Structure formats: C-alpha cells, structure tokens
Amino acid sequence: MEDHRQDQTPRPERASRVLDDGTRLLFADLHNHTMLSDGAGDPERAFALMRGAGLDVAALTDHASIPHHQLDYLDPADYPDEEALALARMAPHSITDEGWARVEELAEAADVPGEFTAVRGFEWTEPWLGHANVWFSSGYLGVTTPGRVGGLHAFLEDEEPQALFGYNHPGREPGRFGDFQLEPSLVRRMVTLEMFNRYDDYLFEGVDRGRPSPLVACTAAGWRPGLIGVSDEHSRSYGLRGKGRTGVWAREHSRAGVREALLARRTYGTREVGLRLDATLDGERFGATLAPGGGARELRVDVGGGEHDGRPVQLQVLAPGDDGLPRVVALHDAVGGETAALDLPAPAGREPWLVLRVADPSRRGAGPSGHPGTAWGLACASPWYQEDAPA
Template sequence: MPDALLITEGDDEPPARGELLLHADLHNHTRLSDGIGWAGEAFASMRAAGLDVAAVTDHAYGPCEPAKTIDDEGWRRLGKLADAADEPGAFVALRGFEWSSTALGHMNVWGGDRWVEPLQTGGASTAIPAFYEWLAAGDELAGFNHPGREPGRFGLFRYDPRLARRLVALEMFNRDEDYLFEGVDGGEFSPLVACLDAGWRVGLAGVTDEHREGWGFHEGLGRTGLWAPSRTRDGVRAAMLGRRMFATRERGLRADARLNGTAMGRHVRYQGRIVEIELDFAAPEEWLGHPLRLQVLQRGEPVPEVVAEHDFRVSGGTLRLRTPLAEGDWTVLRVTDPARPADPRAGDLPGYRSAGHAVAYLSPFFTSPRG
C-alpha cells in the first residue's frame, strides 16, 4: 500500500467552524432492564465522569426475557429522570431503548416518546422489516449495536430507504472490543464493509454498553465524539443526523477530518485520483509526541482495503496530506497505535497486524467518482 504524501504537519489550531466537541456515551443499561444501579444514578455518574452527553438505553426484549426488559412504567420513569438530568448548555441526558433480538441483532433508538420490542414487530423472518415500519412512522434516530455479534446481522443489514437519514450510527467500539473484525475469522465480511455496502450511510460510534455501576469511569471502553452546534438535545440530534462523530476508546481525544475541504460524514465528489486529507487530531498532554498511524480505508473483502497510510506524532494540531483514492462509495480514516498489539482477529490481513491497536475511527466520507 502506498504512503500518503505529507504536505504540512503542525500544532496550529484548526479553524473555528461553529461546532463544539461533545464527549458522549450513547449506550448504557440500568436496573430498568438488566443493569445494576438506577437510571438517575447513571446520568449523575456520567456527568461526574466528565461526559457532555449521556444516554440510558435499556433493553427491550419483551416477554421472552421478562427479567431483562424495560416495560411501560420503566419507560415513563426513564423519561422523567432524563428530563430532570438534562441541563441545556451544560449536560445532555437522553432517553432511549435497545431493541433486542437474540437472533437478528440489537439496535439503539434515541429521542422519541415510543418504545417497542421484537415480538411486537413480528417473528424472525419479519421482525426487521416490521421494526423498520415502526421506525418509519416516527422521527427517532437509530443505530446498529455491536454489529455482527448476533447471527442474523440485522437481516444482513437489510436496507430501507425510508430510514436512510435517521439510521445514523454503527458501533465500531463496544466496551473494549473493536468491531471491524467481528465475524471475519469465521468467514463473514467486516460489519463496516457489510453495512456500508448495503447502502447505509452511518456515522461511527464508540460506546461502553455499561451494565455496571460507575458509568463513565471505567477505562478503555468505547465513547463517541460528537461535533455539535450546541450542548443541547437539538445539537446532539443535529450532530448525529450529520454523521459528525468519531469512535474511540480514549478519554479526551479530539478527531475530525476533511477530504478536499468536505467534512467527514458528508458526501464528496472528487475529480482525479489524488485527494487532500486534513486530519485534526489532539489528545491529552501525555500523548504529545507519541507515534501513531493514519490509515485510509476503502471497500475490500472481508475487511476494508488499506489504500494508504501515514505515520505521525501527536502534536495537538493538524496534519495535511495527499493520497491516491480509488473510485468507490466510501472512505474511512482509522487511527492506530503500532506500539500496542493489534486485535488477534487481524491475523495476516494486509495492513492490519502491523498497524497495531485501533485508537479511533472517523465517520466515513461518502465518495463518488467523477460525474
């Protein structure tokens, strides 16, 4: 794979673009389903841990798992607790639920007044289209959770154009796991490839999927960076709708990128094969000078192809480089730490074992060839 050609690297601050970086955890559980501790405690704990945005998304299994599921009373209680914890301008508390099918997969739903469980949306063969029918009737946002863990893979990432705008997220980090490789060692495609090739245009998220107390304080678990116009529920919704997000497992990370001047999470038309990438990357002081690697990923089988990469040191500023880009529908930037071991499932997949431990996934650029 070719190295990207460095243009400039420095500690200059990125230009102000009218967005705030909000540190978020969008997937958590409490005693309202199968977690430990109460939802009010969860919101308070995540705020104390320094998060700007916290969602409680208790499981909706329904009567097939009565001890693990939210119910109508719990749903109403969660709404009141989220409203009490929400403080516009200071802290965003979200109510959601996790539609939970042990066969087809789990999906988070945020921002609505309704909830539903799989048995209400049909049997194994009809549950996904029926759930999508339910989603299409409202204005909630939704995302794919720990993708590929359940064998049905959301009906093989069944696509529904009615939800193209509001199905906003794919979890790349869940707890301490990197879902790029989920199922690859068993002959499946990477969930990232399967999801994007199915037509979904999702942002990439990291979550703790916390079932314990101490929400927000456990180290090394997934979290999401959101580039939002405000620290409010409306601002968070705008960031998610715009796919202005990145996934990481590190505290205090800042990551954003542009391709030919267009922000990550958006559609880019480009002419020719050479593009310019601008990476804004910063981390806490102890990271300064640490060597990392930027990888440029495009469609491949069973995992994305690493089409270019560049080693850099954390400076707290911007990195500008030129790189060849193949024709295709999407491009993802991945930041890794070669000094830490790669996921064991990376095996001999070209470009992955040597890249080491994944630090961040930035939301895709949705690309098209000339014309």
C-alpha cells in the same frame, strides 16, 4: 444530592484545529443500561455519574426485547436452525411502561442546555438477529417480528418520524440484522454503527468465522451510518476508562444540537478518554458526502488530547475491499497533539467511502494476520461518502 462536578482530568481543545465551522467537540456515551432492564446501575443516579465522569452527553438505552411470556411460543420457521431459536429464547429482561416514563423524568431533570445533554432511548433487542439503539422517540418497541427487522423498521417509519437509530456491536449476533437488510426510507435516520463497544473493536468482527467486516457489509447493503464508540455499560459504574465513547462535533450543546450532529454524521468512535479527532478531506469534515472526483485528495488530521499528545500514532485510510475486508488506501505516521497533512492517491476506481482510523502502532489489535490495518485501534471517524457511488 448527587455530585455534578466535572472530572478534573485535563481536557482537549474543544474547537477544531482543521476546520472553522462553529462546531465544538462534545464527549458522549449513547448506550447504557440500568436496573430497568438487565443492568446493575441505579437509574436514579446514572446521569449524574456519567456527568461526573466527564461526559457531556449521555443516554440511557435499556433493553426492549421479546416478551418473556412469548419465548416458549416462538415459531421455529422464523429462524434458520435450532441453535438460532435457542439464542432468541435468551431474551433479556425488558423495560416496562413505568420504567420508560421514569427515564423521561430523569432525563428532563438532568438535561441542562449548554452544560449536559441527557437523552432517553431504548435498545431494540432480538438476541439472534441483533440489537439496535433508538433515540429521540416518544415511545418504545419490543420485538414484534422475531427473527426479522420488519417490526422495528415499520415502527420507525410509521410511528416515530423524529427518531434516530443505529446498529450495536455489529456482527456479534449471528443474524446480522438480516444481513443488514435495507429499508431505503430509513437510510437518513440510521445514523450510527458501533465501531467500539465496551473494550472491543468491531472493525473485523466475525472475519475469523468467514463473515465480512460489519462496516463493509453494512455499507454494501446501502446504509450510510456514522461511526461511534459506546460503553454499553451494565455495571453500577459509568464512564469507565478503556470503554467506548463518542466524539460529537456539535453546533449547539443541546438535544437538538446532538441530534443534528448525528444526522450529519459528525461523529467518531474511540475507547480512549479525552481523545480528540477531527479531519477534513478536501476541506470537508468526515461524515460529508463528496462529489465524484478523480484527482489526488488532501487529508488534514488533528488527533491528540491528554495522554496521547507527543506519542506516535498511525493514520490509516480505509476503503471497502472486494474480499469483504476494509482495504488500506494509505498509512501515515503522525504524532498525537500535532496536525498532519497528507495527499491521498487518486482512486483507482470509484470508492463508495473512505474512513480514517487512528491506531497505536506499538500494539497489535484484532484482525486477520498480515492485514496492514490491524494495529490497535484508538479511534475511527465516520466515513466520507462519495456521491452516487455504488456501495
């Protein structure tokens, strides 16, 4: 029998200290692999191990990629060069129909409303173009349009109207989802962009190769994702410290509650166990769409939990810059475990979004030299989007 006891590490408060709206904080990991694709973990034990690691919500998302019998017959015309074609031919082992059905059985057995939420998903995996997680679907899809996202978009639009999806480790694969090709009918259901994957911060991914920040590029294309962190676990262990995970502000601890919170973008990504983050801008939590306004704005922030209480943190407020990089609108020194309030300056122009990033000022993270937002990232909240603003 699996051990379902919760991790005894001190847990942060689950109620918001800046907004009284009936939501509670859940800790989630929405991206994990097993032996059903290219992972080493036992799918029969995975949900129990994640629950034992202190997670409230967990998903298994094994790969669904280009079928291996098709790899030698890929059309070079679907790729920009031989290097891209060679990368596409490195498709991982994919989940099977039997594996897909078994994950549903395991998720049903592990799911306990009010205690632990188990979700079945899959990772659509085009090795050159990019990887996308899909949750709450009845079926799964391998890559049917190599080199293009059209097959995935058609599957979501025509066959899976309840499914949600998001883009994984954005910018790692050279194709960048066809430069984040937009399908307007799917904007509402494209709910996540991974800012933390495994141990890595993706805010500046590819910038050193002359590419724009994935966050700036994705939103400029017209998508409006929430931000998350994930472990992308491939080992036999789950819920490891230092890897990405997600904070979800949910109205209900259930699959329906998690799905609603993802649609509302009430999420933040982190790679810190037990880190609590909540924030409001003029009374609206991150993920909200704000009416246009020209005056100063009040930002209230609650960040802390566990080992972060009493430690200095840096609050960074980011907006899209004209150079493809996030622009730092404001920096504020704060202390973990305490609420902070600051007035943001009136915008010089229309800002499509603002993002709150929490950093450790004592450590340098990724990013271009001289950029003011390169302190070590601890967490990144979903954007506040501005109504009718150009992305």
